[in-house]
Amino acid sequence: MTSTMAFAGDQYVDETGFAVSGYDVVAYFGLDQAAVGSSQPKAVPGQKNITAEYNGAKFAFSSEANKKTFLKNPEKYAPKYDGHCAYGVSKGGKVPGNPHLWRIVDGELYLNITKNVVGFWEEDIPGNITLAEGNWTGIESKAASTSTIPNFSSPAPSN
Template sequence: MTRKRSGGVSRRRVVLAAAAVLLAAGTASAGWFGLGGSSDTGQVFTGIVEGVAVGGYDPVAYFTQGRPVEGSAQITAEYRGATWRFASEANRETFVAEPEKYAPAYGGYCSWAVAQGKLAKGDPKNWDIVDGRLYLNYSDDIQSRWRKDIPGFIGKAQANWPGLAAGN
């Protein structure tokens, strides 16, 4: 287990806008990357900060800085029906290029709860990166339970997620 996160229009904005359109078109036609029952389906949990994924934390920072870093309301991207905040333009560009790599599993819901067949908020301060994937948990106590059998809980969560994602 590894633990870590023309005409006045700038070229960067045009590229980001084009990437967003391609991403939206691709997810619509491929069923959220064509992964069927994977952890990349369903809505993104946005209950901590209304409409904002990962409670406003930068999902790329978990991977690059090894800790949760608050994102800026001025540096955002739209993905899977939620607004994602980033600490830097570079992190936003990294996310837009490969959102499925940086978005948390199970839409950011608590991974342990999903393994139990339930939905609960994922707290951005209770996280793990396992095999290159970000997982959030509800609390310190729940994260301790999660860490006792991460592979087993991931297997259960993968089995439970399609039904939970279809219902949320």
């Protein structure tokens, strides 16, 4: 990974140049969620030639069908807090969201930054969402995170 970050709007975009590191945000909604305390199934990589723009960022998809689904209602599929870590937002800051550390709650996609943070997030998901929602209005307009996701390597979306 390079140290140069790419940003578009408030959406977190990492070194891949894609939102959610180039993983297909629609595909999460078709995966079976693991129980709290267990690792989630792996995120589905997008294709670099199947993309759509939203919130000033490029999203990649694994299929044209998923791209079409996204374009019908991007707010439903884009991760909460512009792809930033949900627990970080609950604490009042913007740090990157890791596409492999995800959970869908009440039809919304949430990302977290590290496995340790997932543990804190899962101790009280409803309470953390309430805190994050209260904090988001005050930090949403701030610039996207400039940090790299720790201990994370993601190839750019494939062909």
